[in-house]
Amino acid sequence: MRIDVVSLFPEFVAQISAHGVVGRAQERGLVAIHGWNPRDYASGNYRRVDERPFGGGPGMVMLIDPLRDCLHATRAADPAASSVVYLTPQGAPLTQAKVRELAGRERLVLLCGRYEGIDERLVAAEVDEELSIGDYVLSGGELAAAVVIDAVARLQPGALSDSESAVQDSFETGPDGLALLDCPHFTRPVEHTLGTVPPVLLSGNHAEIARWRRQQALGRTWLRRPELIDRERLSRADQALLDAFLAESGATPDPRNP
Template sequence: MRIDVVSLFPEFVAQCAGFGVVGRAIERGLLSIHGTNPRDHAEGNYRRVDDRPFGGGPGMVMLIDPLRRAIETARSAGEGPAHVVYMSPQGRRLDQETVRRLAAEPRLILLCGRYEGVDERLIQAEVDEEISIGDYVLSGGELAAAVVIDAIARLQDGALNDAESAVQDSFEDGLLDCPHYTRPVDHPLGAVPEVLLSGDHAKIARWRRMQSLGRTAERRPDLLEARVLSKADAKLLAQYREGAAARESGAATSDTATAGPEIG
């Protein structure tokens, strides 16, 4: 997969892409990241890429032509059509469903704005989709682009050493992830739940599913609002809530107090 980033600071995104999963995906030839600077496509001695907004107001607005030439350069640098995404607070909120859809694209161009934004006419003419990573304001789109690249890289076949890791991530099934534990078994901060030491894989799977459902209900109930739970999931969620009620009443066992009820 090829991703082109149109940015005044393409080296920033390139540095972010050099580490961890993204860097490994690049090393393995699964992903390539390329930067295009609109300033290289601006005219005049000062290579100007912005100007004052019509109608007045603070800040500057990025000019059409340097951005348009940069996007065209990115398009012509690879084969096949490219899906152009503008990283914008006005865009659709990024979620795992959107990440999966973008990861299936053969090519992406991520447009990173600066200042007060981009001339609306450029967006209407060249952009296929606007995406936001959250309801807050950043100084530019580069951090948002790096987030999108990282999320996409995880879904490239072979990017993760264990392919099962991506399947079990939060949001892949529309739920939050379950809690995880490692050595030592006993620690001053608490003990590992016995179910995880049982060797009973079916029982462990049910416990993890229960924890995932319970955590989602507690922390992100909005994710469950439009979801129709199966009978098995509804039963597991009820068990989790029973354990939570027991904890609140002070009647929980040590295992239940730290990790929810055991299940058979």
Template sequence: MRIDVISLFPEFVAQCAAFGVVGRAGERGLLSLHGWNPRDYAEGNYRRVDDRPFGGGPGMVMLIDPLRASLKAAREADPRPARVVYLSPQGAPLTQAKVRELAGQERLVLLCGRYEGVDERLLAADVDEEISIGDYVLSGGELAAAVIVDAVARLQEGALNDADSAEQDSFEPVDPAGDPARVLLDCPHYTRPVSHELGDVPAVLMSGNHAEIARWRRQQALGRTWQRRPDLLDEASLSNADRALLAAYRASLGTVDDDSDG
């Protein structure tokens, strides 16, 4: 997969992508990351890339021409079609489903704004979609671009040493036999030592009984989602087995289900 980043600080995203799983994806030839600085395509002695907004107001707006020249250079660097994404707090929220969609693209171009943003005419003409990583404002799109690079790189085949690892992550669809796919948070994880002053590893995880371990992990995922992200849990769609697991989890916390009218 090839990702081109258009930014006044392309080296920032490149540095973020140099480590861990993403760095390994690059070393294995699964990810190719390229940066383009609009200032390199700006005219005049000062290489200006911004100007004051029409209508007045604070801040500056990024100019069309340097950005468009950067986009043109990025597109021409590889003949394959590229999906252009603008990182913006006004964009659609980034979800794991969207990450999987982006990871399936051969090419992405990530456009990072600065200041008050980018001239709307460029967005209307050259951007395929806008994506937000949260309901807050950053000083630029570089951090958001780095998040997308990380999220899609780890889903490239061969990036993870264990492919099953990605499928068991939080927010990944879970599709038990006969049940519709749902999204749950991940279960808790433990490693050595077995006993510690902070507590012991749950005995079921050392039992060797794979069916019981899978049942415990499923129950923990259901319970954690119910506790921490109830908006993700559609209890009406749960199977009878999942409902029983969740009821037992609640009971273990002293929470009793009450379906009575009275």
């Protein structure tokens, strides 16, 4: 998969992407990340890429021409069809389902804004979709681009040492259509001043371990992200597990209607 990043600070994204899973994915030839700086396509002695907004107000807006020329050069660098994704707080929320869909594409172009954003005419003419990583504002789209790259790269076949790791992540949709939060995890030592590992995880009974993990995932999701669970869609087995979890924890049966 090829990912092109259009940014005033492409080296910043490259540095972040050089480590961990994404770094290994690049070393294995699973992902290729290329940076593009629109300032290289700006004219004049100062190579300006921004200007004051019409209508007044604070901040600066990124200019059309340097970005457009940069995007055209980016597209021309590889014959594979590309989708231009603009990282912006106004975009659709990035979800695990969306990440999985992006990971299946052959090529992505991530467009990082700065200042007050990008001239809307460029967005309308060149951008295929807009994505947001959360309801907050960053100084630019570089960190958001790094998030997308990490989330997408780890889903490439061979990127993770154990392919099951991605399947069991939070928000991954199971065969029953539920996207639950992950269950708690423990490792050595068994006994610690901070507590003891749940005995079921030491039992060697894989069926009971799977049942406990399912119950913990259901309970944790219900308490922290209740909007992810539609009680009517739960199987009888899941309902029983959730009810038992809530009874044991003393939590309210439905945190949306206390």
